[in-house]
Amino acid sequence: xSGALSLPARRTPPGVFVALVLTLAIGWLVVTLDGGRLFSLxxxxxxxxxxxxxxxxxxxxxxVVVGGSLDLSVAYVVSLSTLVAAETMAGDDGALLPAxxxxxxxxxxxxLVNGLLVTTARIxxxxxxxxxxxxxxxxxxxxxxxxAGKTAPALVQGLGYQRIGPVPLSFLLLxxxxxxxxxxxxxxxxxxxxxxxxxxxxxxxxxxxxxxRVLVTAHVLCALCAGLxxxxxxxxLGAGAPRVGTEGLYDLESIAAVVLGGTALAGGRGGVAGxxxxxxxxxxxxxxxxxxxxxxxxxxxxRGVIIVAAVAVHARRxxxxxx
Amino acid sequence: xxGLLPSPLLALRGIGKSxxxxxxxxxxxxxxxxxxxHAVVGENGAGKSTLMKVVSGVHQPDEGTIEFAGAPRTFxxxxxAQQAGIGTVYQELTLLPERTVAENVWLGREPLRxxxxxxxxxxxxxxxxxxxxxxxxxxxxxxxxRLGVAQQQVVEIVKALALDARLLIMDEPTAALADHxxxxxxxxxxxxxxxxxxxxxxxxxxxxxxxxxxxITVLKDGRAVTTLDTADxxxxxxxxxxxxxxxxxxxxxPAQPQELGPVRLTVRGGGNRKLRxxxxxLRAGEVxxxxxxxxxGRSALARALFxxxxxxxxxxxxxxxxVRLRSPRAAIRAGIAYVSEDRKGEGIVAGQSVLDNxxxxxxxxxxxxxxxxxxxxxxxxLLAAFELRAAGENQEIRFLSGGxxxxxxxxxxxxxxxxxxLFDEPTRGIDVGAKSAIHDLVRxxxxxxxxxxxxxxxxPELLGMSDRIIVMRDGRIAGELxxxxxxxxxxxxxxxxEREAAG
Numbered sequence: 133x134s135g136a137l138s139l140p141a142r143r144t145p146p147g148v149f150v151a152l153v154l155t156l157a158i159g160w161l162v163v164t165l166d167g168g169r170l171f172s173l174x175x176x177x178x179x180x181x182x183x184x185x186x187x188x189x190x191x192x193x194x195x196v197v198v199g200g201s202l203d204l205s206v207a208y209v210v211s212l213s214t215l216v217a218a219e220t221m222a223g224d225d226g227a228l229l230p231a232x233x234x235x236x237x238x239x240x241x242x243x244l245v246n247g248l249l250v251t252t253a254r255i256x257x258x259x260x261x262x263x264x265x266x267x268x269x270x271x272x273x274x275x276x277x278x279x280a281g282k283t284a285p286a287l288v289q290g291l292g293y294q295r296i297g298p299v300p301l302s303f304l305l306l307x308x309x310x311x312x313x314x315x316x317x318x319x320x321x322x323x324x325x326x327x328x329x330x331x332x333x334x335x336x337x338x339x340x341x342x343x344x345r346v347l348v349t350a351h352v353l354c355a356l357c358a359g360l361x362x363x364x365x366x367x368x369l370g371a372g373a374p375r376v377g378t379e380g381l382y383d384l385e386s387i388a389a390v391v392l393g394g395t396a397l398a399g400g401r402g403g404v405a406g407x408x409x410x411x412x413x414x415x416x417x418x419x420x421x422x423x424x425x426x427x428x429x430x431x432x433x434x435r436g437v438i439i440v441a442a443v444a445v446h447a448r449r450x451x452x453x454x455x
Numbered sequence: 456x457x458g459l460l461p462s463p464l465l466a467l468r469g470i471g472k473s474x475x476x477x478x479x480x481x482x483x484x485x486x487x488x489x490x491x492x493h494a495v496v497g498e499n500g501a502g503k504s505t506l507m508k509v510v511s512g513v514h515q516p517d518e519g520t521i522e523f524a525g526a527p528r529t530f531x532x533x534x535x536a537q538q539a540g541i542g543t544v545y546q547e548l549t550l551l552p553e554r555t556v557a558e559n560v561w562l563g564r565e566p567l568r569x570x571x572x573x574x575x576x577x578x579x580x581x582x583x584x585x586x587x588x589x590x591x592x593x594x595x596x597x598x599x600x601r602l603g604v605a606q607q608q609v610v611e612i613v614k615a616l617a618l619d620a621r622l623l624i625m626d627e628p629t630a631a632l633a634d635h636x637x638x639x640x641x642x643x644x645x646x647x648x649x650x651x652x653x654x655x656x657x658x659x660x661x662x663x664x665x666x667x668x669x670x671i672t673v674l675k676d677g678r679a680v681t682t683l684d685t686a687d688x689x690x691x692x693x694x695x696x697x698x699x700x701x702x703x704x705x706x707x708x709p710a711q712p713q714e715l716g717p718v719r720l721t722v723r724g725g726g727n728r729k730l731r732x733x734x735x736x737l738r739a740g741e742v743x744x745x746x747x748x749x750x751x752g753r754s755a756l757a758r759a760l761f762x763x764x765x766x767x768x769x770x771x772x773x774x775x776x777x778v779r780l781r782s783p784r785a786a787i788r789a790g791i792a793y794v795s796e797d798r799k800g801e802g803i804v805a806g807q808s809v810l811d812n813x814x815x816x817x818x819x820x821x822x823x824x825x826x827x828x829x830x831x832x833x834x835x836x837l838l839a840a841f842e843l844r845a846a847g848e849n850q851e852i853r854f855l856s857g858g859x860x861x862x863x864x865x866x867x868x869x870x871x872x873x874x875x876x877l878f879d880e881p882t883r884g885i886d887v888g889a890k891s892a893i894h895d896l897v898r899x900x901x902x903x904x905x906x907x908x909x910x911x912x913x914x915p916e917l918l919g920m921s922d923r924i925i926v927m928r929d930g931r932i933a934g935e936l937x938x939x940x941x942x943x944x945x946x947x948x949x950x951x952x953e954r955e956a957a958g
Contacts, residue, residue: 318572319571319572319574320570320571320572321565321567321572323572324558324562324565324572325562325563327551327553327554328551328554328562328563331551331552331553331554332549332551335549335550335551336562336563338533338534338549339562339563339564340534340562340563340564341562341563396553400551400553401553
């Protein structure tokens, strides 16, 4: 038993960063042999833009997954948010802040509904959030055939295209949101309680944690992150886009990034740092394939293999720990 | 002397509690003094756990009063009891394996500094608490999942201390501990005692009870039979208080010597994670009873013989031929059937029909061996012979009573004409009428030449049904008893009051 104690108490960094470095190294090698350049300025910028959009959604997703829940409505929240933002702005810089405020308020309300369905109504999170997602899809399909509204020029120039060296402003926004989420999990009571609720809701309740309230809050935060991703996409596209969320597969890819980052789907274990690693990994794979001009279907197959392999590795590790 | 005794920390008076009309606790009086380790002993089902749950606020008593620290209290939830100063270390540990010791200890009450969790204070105070119970070498930032069971228990206790608990309830705290860890727990309990904490200590193991407690309360059938001063009590006296009631039910006649057939099953040196050195012989025509406490290995033995949690060492023969029972499938092929103690979890498929449940094993293991129609006909015959009460064979089994569900499970196995039958608590949760029908059936199966092994925690059933009894303790066969043994004999073997050669 004393042997167990002599092991380091600190956790090793998530393996996803090792995978990320390997992917970039191998990717660079293959792309170079192919006669391309992986780390050219345009490729790097585009990689970081992809990471920013997916990352904002995935950081929010991390919070609900750590709490033992799930949000599959995020893709529709993203689409809806681009529309709310762009239509409210209508190309007017003066309407910028009210439009962002309204977008976030709408997102938060959807998150609240998700959270209440999961906790108070005790509906399985998968079913509840898919249901809410379909509801939003109905509204979007019915109301919109194509792009609508016009994003305020200031937002397009700022969040959409401004960058510092190769790093877009949007990626810095992602880092800031991720840092805030990390801090919340590590240093606030809410964070501690959320992880406990994910680990064992009944145990948390018996320890005096208001499990439902904690999980509802996590759902609201998750939807807010998706809303923020919507604002960012509106800034890139210059308008609201009713299918940008689903076409970007933000629901499944955000969960994939969370799982790649080492967060347990069952909840109670994991964190935001790993998720950012997972997002960068997926974005890098994307960039490599784009450079190689690989067939889209083949790209999806490879992503599937990566995700399944990552989960298998995590599962094996968990088993070894348990035995 | 009695005038100098401190006033009690906890005083229970006339506690009564019923579940679904069954009286589980009846007028229980019990007092714990500060700094006292008060043991509660009794057979399975005597009401120990329910009593502990009443004190810890999980259950509310139907009658009676709880006085704690001089004031009458009612605890509507575990949280209220905790806040009053009653900590509980449950049988199953309640810690988050992915979180650190400190995070677990302070869950729900994390110390704050400027609105944020004060990690330094959390770690520091945890270290202090650990040091105060003599476990200062355990770093508070270790992940709980890395700790052994004994250390996790220390964390549970420290969690209770962090709540300023003045009374600690320990329910079978040594059940999951290795021998050397038990010694650590003793030292810890004594240290708590020196701090003036009262401890309610529930245990099956009389050795621990005598080593630790100052007084012992014996529960039997929901009543507090007596409270004894440990120093003036012998193990034999205690066992006599724990058992002793008339055999009121009827049991079928045991096997006559001429009815016993050849040896059907032998095990030599069988062992696995839960069992060690199992040697046994099971003859055609006999009912071999298996007694022992919960966790003693009696269910593990049945599961090993059925290949559900197989033996990893030793040899097994069936009808003289060596067999390897690596899976239930292999065991079924060898002619073994198993009726689990966990009917809901392992016995029935709740949402399927009576008929599908009865055909389950046959379809899985011997497809095509009997024609489809013949197999169904056989199952129908059996269900009719058992006088199954159901709306029809297509009714979902979950709507049946426990007794009728069990009949379906039995039909499933008997349809395979097994030669060896393993029953684990065959009458648990079954009403009295159906119980004796199952007892009769078990005996009839033996008469017809089957070899029966029956695990039971109900002593009257064990004594009434068995031709021979083996008693398990700590994964071994502690001893064998012939028919005509008494409840005291079984309990003595199960708790280990008779001196073991190994000490």
